[in-house]
Amino acid sequence: MSTCDAHDALSDTFFKARKAELEGRLKPARFSHALGVMHAAQELARTYGVDERMARLAGLLHDWDKNYDDEGIRQRAEELGLVVNPYVFQDMPRLLHGPTAAAALAREFPSLPREVVQAIDRHTAGAPNMTDLDMIVYVADALEPGRDYPGIQALRELVGRVPLEELFLKTFQHVLLNLVERCKNIHPQTLEVWNFYVDRARERVSATKCKKEGKA
Ligand SMILES: [Fe+2]
Numbered sequence: 001m002s003t004c005d006a007h008d009a010l011s012d013t014f015f016k017a018r019k020a021e022l023e024g025r026l027k028p029a030r031f032s033h034a035l036g037v038m039h040a041a042q043e044l045a046r047t048y049g050v051d052e053r054m055a056r057l058a059g060l061l062h063d064w065d066k067n068y069d070d071e072g073i074r075q076r077a078e079e080l081g082l083v084v085n086p087y088v089f090q091d092m093p094r095l096l097h098g099p100t101a102a103a104a105l106a107r108e109f110p111s112l113p114r115e116v117v118q119a120i121d122r123h124t125a126g127a128p129n130m131t132d133l134d135m136i137v138y139v140a141d142a143l144e145p146g147r148d149y150p151g152i153q154a155l156r157e158l159v160g161r162v163p164l165e166e167l168f169l170k171t172f173q174h175v176l177l178n179l180v181e182r183c184k185n186i187h188p189q190t191l192e193v194w195n196f197y198v199d200r201a202r203e204r205v206s207a208t209k210c211k212k213e214g215k216a
């Protein structure tokens with residue numbers, strides 16, 4: 001991809017055109033959620049030193065495919081040639097809306113930066129080794145101003161006070177506990193993501209401890 005192409009996809013013109021298109025694709029409440037995520041992602045990007053234009057674009061477009069029903073999203077995944085987890089395909093097809101949106105947008109707009117495409121792809125299930133942009137979109141999706149659930153205020157108060165990865169882990173933990181409490185199915189990849197970030201958090205704690213004790 002040339003720099004010029006990427007610049008086009010990060011321009012105000014591209015942003016406004018996709019925003020207008022998105023309004024036609026989503027129900028009003030979902031469109032206003034997308035705008036909330038867009039604002040939250042941009043603010044998080046400013047706080048954590050990430051490219052704000054990429055964050056606002058990924059935030060805006062993350063639910064591009066949210067309006068498909070179960071069968072519609074399965075067909076969409078097949079038509080895009082996605083290789084997906086068979087359990088998710090059968091029992092939790094709506095969670096495919098991240099990967100299908102990413103693949104469809106990348107196909108329709110080849111100049112979209114791959115970082116933006118990846119953040120859209122990963123916003124539903126998370127992934128090990130996420131980039132800062134991936135984590136920002138995930139967190140913005142959970143904390144945008146239109147969301148209201150027990151514990152959200154405590155998470156919002158962490159913004160800017162803890163490193164981004166810690167904010168992501170706390171948010172991921174909250175989402176996971178909430179799903180368990182409500183007896184909901186869990187995406188098969190969740191355990192892998194959870195273990196990856198818990199291990200990293202533990203490693204950080206022992207590195208800090210060693211440093212304090214002068215062992216580093
Ligand atoms: Fe979503």
Ligand SMILES: [Fe+2]
Nearest residue numbers: 033062063141
């Ligand atoms: Fe969302």
